[in-house]
Amino acid sequence: MSKVGFLNPLNSMNLRQKTILLIAVIILVLVTIFLSSYSIDTSTMVTNFMARNQAPSFEHLFGTDWLGRDMFTRTIKGLGLSIMIGAIASILSSIVAMIMAFLSSINKYGDTLMAWLIDFFSSIPHLLLLIMISICLGKGAIGVIIGVAFTHWTSLARVLRVEIKEINTSEYVNLARRLGKGNLWVAKEHILPLVVTQIIVGTLLIFPHAIMHEASITFLGFGLSPHEPAIGIILSESMSYLTMGDWWLAFFPGAALLIVVLLFDILGEQIEKLLDPTKAQK
Amino acid sequence: MKFLGYKAVRLFILLVAVAAVSFLMIELSPIDPVKSYAAEMGASVQQMAALRSYWQVDVPTYQKLLDWLFDLLQLNLGVSLIYRIPVVNVILDKFTASAILMITSWAISGVFGFVLGIVAGAKEGSWIDKIIKGYCYLLQSSPAFWIGLIIMMIFSVYLRWFPTGLAVPVGTLASEVTFFDWLYRLILPAFTLSIVGIASIALYTRDRLVNILNSDYFLFARARGESHWSIIKRHGIRNVLLPAITLQFMSFSELFGGAVLVEQIFSYPGIGQATVAAGLRSDVPLLLAIVLISTVFVFVGNTIADVLYKYVDPRMRGEDDE
Numbered sequence: 001m002s003k004v005g006f007l008n009p010l011n012s013m014n015l016r017q018k019t020i021l022l023i024a025v026i027i028l029v030l031v032t033i034f035l036s037s038y039s040i041d042t043s044t045m046v047t048n049f050m051a052r053n054q055a056p057s058f059e060h061l062f063g064t065d066w067l068g069r070d071m072f073t074r075t076i077k078g079l080g081l082s083i084m085i086g087a088i089a090s091i092l093s094s095i096v097a098m099i100m101a102f103l104s105s106i107n108k109y110g111d112t113l114m115a116w117l118i119d120f121f122s123s124i125p126h127l128l129l130l131i132m133i134s135i136c137l138g139k140g141a142i143g144v145i146i147g148v149a150f151t152h153w154t155s156l157a158r159v160l161r162v163e164i165k166e167i168n169t170s171e172y173v174n175l176a177r178r179l180g181k182g183n184l185w186v187a188k189e190h191i192l193p194l195v196v197t198q199i200i201v202g203t204l205l206i207f208p209h210a211i212m213h214e215a216s217i218t219f220l221g222f223g224l225s226p227h228e229p230a231i232g233i234i235l236s237e238s239m240s241y242l243t244m245g246d247w248w249l250a251f252f253p254g255a256a257l258l259i260v261v262l263l264f265d266i267l268g269e270q271i272e273k274l275l276d277p278t279k280a281q282k
Numbered sequence: 283m284k285f286l287g288y289k290a291v292r293l294f295i296l297l298v299a300v301a302a303v304s305f306l307m308i309e310l311s312p313i314d315p316v317k318s319y320a321a322e323m324g325a326s327v328q329q330m331a332a333l334r335s336y337w338q339v340d341v342p343t344y345q346k347l348l349d350w351l352f353d354l355l356q357l358n359l360g361v362s363l364i365y366r367i368p369v370v371n372v373i374l375d376k377f378t379a380s381a382i383l384m385i386t387s388w389a390i391s392g393v394f395g396f397v398l399g400i401v402a403g404a405k406e407g408s409w410i411d412k413i414i415k416g417y418c419y420l421l422q423s424s425p426a427f428w429i430g431l432i433i434m435m436i437f438s439v440y441l442r443w444f445p446t447g448l449a450v451p452v453g454t455l456a457s458e459v460t461f462f463d464w465l466y467r468l469i470l471p472a473f474t475l476s477i478v479g480i481a482s483i484a485l486y487t488r489d490r491l492v493n494i495l496n497s498d499y500f501l502f503a504r505a506r507g508e509s510h511w512s513i514i515k516r517h518g519i520r521n522v523l524l525p526a527i528t529l530q531f532m533s534f535s536e537l538f539g540g541a542v543l544v545e546q547i548f549s550y551p552g553i554g555q556a557t558v559a560a561g562l563r564s565d566v567p568l569l570l571a572i573v574l575i576s577t578v579f580v581f582v583g584n585t586i587a588d589v590l591y592k593y594v595d596p597r598m599r600g601e602d603d604e
Binding site (some may be wrong): 124249 | 296299300303307308310311312332419420423424425426427428431432434435439535536538539542543546547557558561562564569572573576577580581584
């Protein structure tokens, strides 16, 4: 047992090193998926009627669709698109959250307004709000991105609001104000360093939701146009072929999306561990 | 009672705001209702002009908004473009179908999620805890509609226990569907929606129970010589049950979203399918009405959660909320 433990390099690492290793591996995987999806030449995705509806094999790992296109290539393409849309949407949504948190920290009315806005946004089912925003902006990628951004800011904004309130009423901020430091100085020196962790982790944790909601809304037909190789499109197309037993059309793309979502979830948790010392040992 | 009155006022303000905002969103949309309506009917130029005046295309937006809000106050929601009957009837019809689906799966996922959470929490760290936890994490990260597709593949395509799609058997009218036919078609959507809903409630219950297991009163009960399961029954479940039920009531928003996706996959004729149809075919009156009814639905869930907390838990009664 001890000999095996000696041979395994993981055992000689401490928790922090393991965390960093895990983060590095996940980032490597995600970057690989992203880059390869953009380096794929679309000309290789030609329709090949000789190889229609083939079950998974070594040549076509995920099988082929009814036009003979390789599903593996399409899935990777779709994942790249999902990651990109997820990234834009979650960054946008954390910007909205920051603006809202800032608004609530100005005065009492700002705070009431934000509380009401959060109430308002969480009173309509997310999916329905997404559909409405998507219709409002004429569908397509922009509609999805704005929709996801405007439905996911509430949780992060809530966290930031509480955090800022706590810092603002703390002893050291009081002391700084007594010493004549202005609002801007307090914001820069005391508040920002403490909330920056929350912002980074919050953005990363919005990511999985953003990707999933993008896929759902595209699946329903309100998102990306049918010409894009999005996972939602692939899955909704596959519906008409499932009854014929082409299980690979739906199974692999969905499973791949699930893995990406899980990776982002784990990444968020690990980075939180790395940045927040109180959670490092959990 | 005062509390409920306050809630009613809040709901009213919220509904007016939601109505106004969603109306403006549709209004801003580049999708033209007249065109989509004409595409449905195949209208001539004169008819188009008539439609334009009927739709008040040239009336300023604020005027239309006020008109619509006023109509709304009189519960006049207009006529659905797809179904050609008053929106109220469509909503009543579809919402009943969906409500049965949602409440069935809501109850199933609540009970199973709670039981799984209790088992996992009580056996913290064991293999059964790890299996339940892993299962829940996996479910939380998987898109609901994908799970629906997988379930459809397994039960309809491979095992052939259920028909794929089609809520009504071929050759029968929707009104002639027997109760058992309809129940038969409820099973798969309800099953999917329950599976999807289990994860959050199970994880929550588990975390709560683990917290309780680390508490002093648990240690004391242990020192008194009570058995593990008896403590869980007397201290654990009693403390976890109320917050878990509350959480379950607050999940109406996700429940509705899940129902939309699941109904679309299994062609279950409910409010979710109506939402997608109304959205894709620009049935503005129906879409707006669905937004309003779903807002009420979510609000009712949240209010029940509030009431449960306030009136069932004696510790919360004296405290002034907010």
